[in-house]
Amino acid sequence: MLDTSTLRVAFGVIAFTLFLLFYSVTFRRTRSPYSGWWCVALVLFLIGASLYLLDGSAYQVWANPSANALLVAGAGGVWAAARSLRTASPVIGSFFWVPSSLVLLLPWTILLSMTGPAARYSLA
Numbered sequence: 001m002l003d004t005s006t007l008r009v010a011f012g013v014i015a016f017t018l019f020l021l022f023y024s025v026t027f028r029r030t031r032s033p034y035s036g037w038w039c040v041a042l043v044l045f046l047i048g049a050s051l052y053l054l055d056g057s058a059y060q061v062w063a064n065p066s067a068n069a070l071l072v073a074g075a076g077g078v079w080a081a082a083r084s085l086r087t088a089s090p091v092i093g094s095f096f097w098v099p100s101s102l103v104l105l106l107p108w109t110i111l112l113s114m115t116g117p118a119a120r121y122s123l124a
Contacts (some may be wrong), residue, residue: 041077
């Protein structure tokens with residue numbers, strides 16, 4: 001039986017392999033918006049899943065919310081890829097919520113890491 005850490009690492013390896021295939025074969029040859037958005041989505045999924053590997057450590061306070069935000073941004077990349085197939089270009093302004101959500105998330109994670117339960121763990 002596999003534990004969640006093993007499954008997350010396997011997902012990361014698969015996402016990285018898919019990113020290499022999409023970028024090196026599809027996107028570089030065609031420069032299609034669909035494959036470009038899929039590359040963005042795969043990178044966001046890969047980083048988000050990698051941040052979940054910090055679950056259970058002192059970094060969990062900022063890693064889990066950041067992973068959630070990156071996975072939601074990856075779903076937005078999939079949405080933009082699907083929208084680009086209808087010959088309707090994705091509206092750039094509709095994807096600006098991703099950086100703003102990360103900017104709003106950062107002060108809360110810093111505050112929680114200094115005052116929350118993870119503050120008792122020392123990194124030294």
